[in-house]
Amino acid sequence: MIGQVENITRFGLFVKISADELTDEIKKSTDKTVSKNSGLLRWSQFPKNHPKVQIGDLIGVEVFKVHEDGKIDLNYQEKNFKNVYAEFLESSQQRITELEQKNRELN
Incomplete structure (x- = not known):
């Protein structure tokens, strides 16, 4: 944990x-x-x-x-956070990119 x-x-x-x-x-x-x-x-x-x-x-x-x-x-306990949370980080980055694009479209 x-x-x-x-x-x-x-x-x-x-x-x-x-x-x-x-x-x-x-x-x-x-x-x-x-x-x-x-x-x-x-x-x-x-x-x-x-x-x-x-x-x-x-x-x-x-x-x-x-x-x-x-x-x-x-x-x-040795943890490589990127390995443990790789999927979360990837989906978060995709969501941020989508939100930034929608924000640009609104402005």
Whole structure:
């Protein structure tokens, strides 16, 4: 799954993840219920050669562990966003081109 970096601390990255994807991941790994939609990706789980991360960046993560108190530990997962979202990017670009053409016709 893909998450968005919410906060950077001395012990790791807090990553916001989709509630739908989170529910699916948790169902696969455990029967625990979780109300939170962010988890902690510890620096020890983050690749050392990865470029610097900033708040708002998108990164690949997977649920590693769900604690009894609902806290979520994450693992880093290498994602090639262009491969994962190629179809979406292509259809979005086509739609933008169509809208630009209609806009030109109206003006």
